[in-house]
Amino acid sequence: MANTSLEARGVHKSFPGVLALQDVSISLRGGAIHALLGENGAGKSTLIKIVTGVYRPDAGEMLLDGAPVRFAGPRDAIAAGIGVVHQERNLIPRFSVGENIGLEHLGGGFLRAIDYDALHAEAKKWLEVLELDLDPRTPVSQLNVAKMQLVEIAKALSLRSRILLLDEPTASLTPQETQVLFRLLRKLRDEGASLLFVSHKLEEVQEICDEVTVLRDGRNACPSRPMTGLARQDLVRLMIGRNEQVPAWSTRSAQGKPAMLELKGVSTSLGHSNIDLKLRESEIVGLYGLVGAGRSELAKCILGLHAITSGQILIAGEPSRIGSVAEAIHQHGIGYISEDRKREGLILDHSVLENAGVTVWRKLMSTLGFLRDETVRARVAPIIAGLEVRTPSLAQTVGNLSGGNQQKISVAKWLAAGVRILIVDEPSVGIDIKTKAYIHELLRRLADEGTAILLITSDMPEIITVADRIVVMDDYRIKGELANTRDYTSMGEGIMALIHARDAA
Ligand SMILES: Nc1ncnc2c1ncn2[C@@H]1O[C@H](COP(=O)(O)OP(=O)(O)OP(=O)(O)O)[C@@H](O)[C@H]1O
Numbered sequence: 001m002a003n004t005s006l007e008a009r010g011v012h013k014s015f016p017g018v019l020a021l022q023d024v025s026i027s028l029r030g031g032a033i034h035a036l037l038g039e040n041g042a043g044k045s046t047l048i049k050i051v052t053g054v055y056r057p058d059a060g061e062m063l064l065d066g067a068p069v070r071f072a073g074p075r076d077a078i079a080a081g082i083g084v085v086h087q088e089r090n091l092i093p094r095f096s097v098g099e100n101i102g103l104e105h106l107g108g109g110f111l112r113a114i115d116y117d118a119l120h121a122e123a124k125k126w127l128e129v130l131e132l133d134l135d136p137r138t139p140v141s142q143l144n145v146a147k148m149q150l151v152e153i154a155k156a157l158s159l160r161s162r163i164l165l166l167d168e169p170t171a172s173l174t175p176q177e178t179q180v181l182f183r184l185l186r187k188l189r190d191e192g193a194s195l196l197f198v199s200h201k202l203e204e205v206q207e208i209c210d211e212v213t214v215l216r217d218g219r220n221a222c223p224s225r226p227m228t229g230l231a232r233q234d235l236v237r238l239m240i241g242r243n244e245q246v247p248a249w250s251t252r253s254a255q256g257k258p259a260m261l262e263l264k265g266v267s268t269s270l271g272h273s274n275i276d277l278k279l280r281e282s283e284i285v286g287l288y289g290l291v292g293a294g295r296s297e298l299a300k301c302i303l304g305l306h307a308i309t310s311g312q313i314l315i316a317g318e319p320s321r322i323g324s325v326a327e328a329i330h331q332h333g334i335g336y337i338s339e340d341r342k343r344e345g346l347i348l349d350h351s352v353l354e355n356a357g358v359t360v361w362r363k364l365m366s367t368l369g370f371l372r373d374e375t376v377r378a379r380v381a382p383i384i385a386g387l388e389v390r391t392p393s394l395a396q397t398v399g400n401l402s403g404g405n406q407q408k409i410s411v412a413k414w415l416a417a418g419v420r421i422l423i424v425d426e427p428s429v430g431i432d433i434k435t436k437a438y439i440h441e442l443l444r445r446l447a448d449e450g451t452a453i454l455l456i457t458s459d460m461p462e463i464i465t466v467a468d469r470i471v472v473m474d475d476y477r478i479k480g481e482l483a484n485t486r487d488y489t490s491m492g493e494g495i496m497a498l499i500h501a502r503d504a505a
């Protein structure tokens, strides 16, 4: 009989300089979807790694269907019927999608001949379960973040575990992809499986979870309990110890300010056609679209990572062509917070200071010739503090920070840089609600100080909260533009209407 209930009791875990978990307990049962909530650095991933044998707890016990167990490594957890999707990606980029999904099944089987047709057929089955139309022979390195996340999920599903732990599986998914996943999770639950779901999107948590455990500063803020009777505000209070603060921002207008970045009839080698876009000084333009609409790709073309095939780009009124991200910051003062921060944003085995300070370094180096750590530290430390980055010191290796805290560093890096144009791609994915509000405030403050900001996001409340103007993109074209009235309902409807509108031309 496969196990379905999993309990951890009195778990302690410390890392050098960090007490990650103190006397934490959680209880998962079959037939329920259990939410694990907490701010960035609260200890969620650490707990998941302990119950899946990645880390050994300093103290505490674990029970599977009531019987004590101890895992020496991840394979023991798999053998006991526990599947997991970790927060950080674990796919091997140069392997195909099918090979990645089949990896655990191959076991020590690399020595025997692999039946690739069977492997890919099996993988295809799991991709179809997720309604993902993807050739299993595609190398993982060619996938975007959302697809990689879905492949990770397919890989976990393929083990047919009765206990399935998902650490922020929806962070980069579209609402549609999320709904497909939710249908599947509900089905597994109804079949008696036991599921754990981590997310910073509280609407999702309330939609799909039956039970909840909240961690705060490495301790239980509540024991495992049913969701019934808990409103969003109750969850927020358990997580952050106070109510959520909703900013009452006034609408801003950059009417009459000079254009800092302007695209005129731009077409690109990636398929954008005839893009017109204007970003003024002190203005936050939100570029909304569903994943795959071509927004991140447009940012990359502006930054010279892909070719502009026709049209004009004007920077502060001057026709320009940017050759690289480095040139963008040095010569044009343009910063770019990439959506794929793991791959493009951070050096994981370098310190917090080195990562967050790299743009300050680059910018000031040219004028000063050399820079003392102190100069960089003075610039970076206040931002790290404001973002409440949970780290024992600025010398900590970034790879040791929690997922959300790593995200904060890549955001901090650009906020410290002092650029005049900032392109931000999905700044709050994986970031807890408290820090998300702080990032929104920082973006507003930067704009008030004159920075022109292009905010790419698929988070509709985020774009309505932060942007002055909203430009809607679909299928590599601009579908239209809306002034932001901050009325969430009518703005939401307006945006969706533009996405679905037929092209005017
Ligand atoms: N390998 C490690 N070495 C040192 N410290 C670590 C390590 N792993 C985690 N930590 C620390 O333990 C604490 C808990 O981290 P954890 O990753 O569990 O947080 P989390 O709740 O998953 O946060 P997030 O929402 O950001 O993913 C953090 O302070 C983190 O920096």
Ligand SMILES: [Mg+2]
Binding pocket: 044, 045, 046, 087, 167, 402, 403, 404
């Ligand atoms: Mg985590």
